Every structure is written in structure tokens, then in C-alpha cells.
Amino acid sequence: MEQSNVEGLFEQIDNLTETVQQDLNETYLDSLAIVLEAVFEGEPQKELTEQLQKLPDTASYEVVEVRKAVQLAILKGMKGATQEQHLMTPETVALFAGYLAGKLTEGQKSLRVFDPASGTGNLLSIVMEQLDDVGDVSAGEVDPTLIQLAVLSANLQKKEIEFFHQDSLRPFLMDPVDLVISDLPVGYYPDDIRANDYEMTADEGHSYAHHLFIEQSINYTKEGGYLVFVIPEFLFESDQSDKLHAYLQENAHIIGVVQLPESAFKSEKNRKSILLLQKNGPETSALKQPLLAQLPSFKNTEAMNDILAQMNQWFKENMNK
Structure with missing residues (x-):
């Protein structure tokens, strides 16, 4: 159950991050930071209201599930990292x-x-x-x-x-x-x-x-x-x-x-x-x-x-x- 919750939350975060990435022409990790901030605040920055309409509610997940979903998104962003x-x-x-x-x-x-x-x-x-x-x-x-x-x-x-x-x-x-x-x-x-x-x-x-x-x-x-x-x-x-x-x-x-x-x-x-x-x-x-x-x-x-x-x-x- 935990695994499917993690995957589900990761997919939501990932989709939103890719949308922001394309729209703002930022790196994946910088776009992820924008998305996570919107999720934490419960609302996006004004200029991103349209792109970030459906924000996931992390309160309905276990803490470990949230950590793992965010971890998967960060790992995706780091895949091409050379540093x-x-x-x-x-x-x-x-x-x-x-x-x-x-x-x-x-x-x-x-x-x-x-x-x-x-x-x-x-x-x-x-x-x-x-x-x-x-x-x-x-x-x-x-x-x-x-x-x-x-x-x-x-x-x-x-x-x-x-x-x-x-x-x-x-x-x-x-x-x-x-x-x-x-x-x-x-x-x-x-x-x-x-x-x-x-x-x-x-x-x-x-x-x-x-x-x-x-x-x-x-x-x-x-x-x-x-x-x-x-x-x-x-x-x-x-x-x-x-x-x-x-x-x-x-x-x-x-x-x-x-x-x-x-x-x-x-x-x-x-x-x-x-x-x-x-x-x-x-x-x-x-x-x-x-x-x-x-x-x-x-x-x-x-x-x-x-x-x-x-x-x-x-x-x-x-x-x-």
C-alpha cells in the first residue's frame, strides 16, 4: 500500500514539476523546489496558478511516504548531474x-x-x-x-x-x-x-x-x-x-x-x-x-x-x- 501511495504522490509531483519546467525553462530541481513550496503553502505563486491547479494534499500521506516521493523526484532531477x-x-x-x-x-x-x-x-x-x-x-x-x-x-x-x-x-x-x-x-x-x-x-x-x-x-x-x-x-x-x-x-x-x-x-x-x-x-x-x-x-x-x-x-x- 505504501509503495503505491509513494508512486502516486511522486507522479503528481513529477507531472507538476515537468509543467513548471517547460513553462519557466528552469532545471528540473529548481522547478521541483517551486512545486514543493506551492504544495507546502497550499497555493502556488500567482503567475503559476494555471499550471499548478491541482496540488496534492500531503497531509493524507504518511511522513515516510512523503519523504520517499520527494526523494524519487530529487533522484530524477539528479540523474543527469555530473557534480x-x-x-x-x-x-x-x-x-x-x-x-x-x-x-x-x-x-x-x-x-x-x-x-x-x-x-x-x-x-x-x-x-x-x-x-x-x-x-x-x-x-x-x-x-x-x-x-x-x-x-x-x-x-x-x-x-x-x-x-x-x-x-x-x-x-x-x-x-x-x-x-x-x-x-x-x-x-x-x-x-x-x-x-x-x-x-x-x-x-x-x-x-x-x-x-x-x-x-x-x-x-x-x-x-x-x-x-x-x-x-x-x-x-x-x-x-x-x-x-x-x-x-x-x-x-x-x-x-x-x-x-x-x-x-x-x-x-x-x-x-x-x-x-x-x-x-x-x-x-x-x-x-x-x-x-x-x-x-x-x-x-x-x-x-x-x-x-x-x-x-x-x-x-x-x-x-x-
Whole structure:
């Protein structure tokens, strides 16, 4: 039932978006933002009254159905995207990151959560659905189209998220959080002057944005707080990885690394893992045996259930609640 509701709502949103796209000669994603705003407000901008006569009523859908329908529309708009930051975290990967975040923070009340590179907010929304008790949630995103879609998507899902439209490697006006969750942007950071403020700045040339995002995230995490990153598989083997190793050794404990299945990604070079960290604090200590796991295909239910049972056991034995 949920699937047909999702498809039905997606089709309505998609049809309206294509109409606006043709009429205003905008990109699909920008047209989608116009449509989602009209759906949220309950009425379109005056100049689009004719094109957007029949707006869907999202109140008659479950929150997850709304998220998935919007997600499908965003994915359609991103199909032709060449920029890495215009790609969405796959649903299965986001669900698994949420499962791990839930395990790390089990029993904690009124969690403060932050995603410094939120894109359209899909990863953050999925993780929020899997946490026991969420308090303040905030997100940073520099891309104007992506943050607009993220805000509208959150509004339609009735999720309270504070969004910062800024370069997330600049300072934030916020207190440290209990949990950072992020699909790290991969590549070079062009602002060498700003990069000099970081311990992991490159000795020469541009610094890696993904390294600086880890450092920035740790800066905004409480002592003893947790970080869940979707990382490129080559993270610990790149030419600047010695700085990363040294920084992590000084500032955090590695809780675990979970390799995601090859089948979840288009090519080997796009493969990712999930890195789990805990920020150092007076009551924290390194684990004798971090969680190291390689996931089978998400479609292999039996193998997945088996590894989940093993991981649940690991959390039970190794994480002091």
C-alpha cells in the first residue's frame, strides 16, 4: 500500500514539476523546489496558478511516504548531474547509517544532531526516523538549490531542522552536538586561507575537503559524542592520510568501520564505507576490538540478517550503555 501511495504522490509531483519546467525553462530541481513550496503553502505563486491547479494534499500521506516521493523526484532531477555533491546517499546506505547511529546513541534522551553537508537532507531525515529521542537537529549546506529542497522536504515531513546556508568549513553559530551524521563531500577544498585554520591542512596545494569536514565535525561534537560518516573507501590510503591518522589518534576513538556492499555503488571507485567515531572525553577510552565488518548485498536477506545479529552482539558486548 505504501509503495503505491509513494508512486502516486511522486507522479503528481513529477507531472507538476515537468509543467513548471517547460513553462519557466528552469532545471528540473529548481522547478521541483517551486512545486514543493506551492504544495507546502497550499497555493502556488500567482503567475503559476494555471499550471499548478491541482496540488496534492500531503497531509493524507504518511511522513515516510512523503519523504520517499520527494526523494524519487530529487533522484530524477539528479540523474543527469555530473557534480559529486549533486548525488544523493542511497536509501539502503542511509538506513544502515541510521541503524548504526541508533545503536551508538541507544538510551540517550533529547539527542542534538548535526549534518554539516546535508545536501537535500535525505540522509538526515532517514537517520532521524531511526533515533529513539531526537532534540535539536541542524544542518549545513552551501548549494542554494539543494538547501532549498532540503528545507521544503523537511517542512512537508513536519521535521524541525535548523538549516545553515553557508560553507560548512566556516564557523557555525551553534553549540556542540551529541551526534554528527554526514555523507562526506569528497575532493579538494579550494579556499587555502580557510584551510590553514585546520590541523589537517595540506603542507602544499589544496587540502582534502573530506579531511577538513571530519575535523570540523569533531570540533562541533561534545566530548564523548559520536560521529557517523559515509566515507570513500580510499580515505585511509590517500596521499594525505598520515595527517588524518595523526589527527584521529589525538582527538577521537575509532569505534568501527563497516564496508558497504559493492552492489550498492555504480563502480569500484565510488565504493564507500561507514566510519564510526567517538570524540575523546574524560570518560572515554579506546576499544580493544573495534567493529570491523563487510556487508553482503542488501538483497541477500539471509546473509544480512546473520551479520546484523553479529553486529547487535558486538554492540551489546562493547558499548557501555
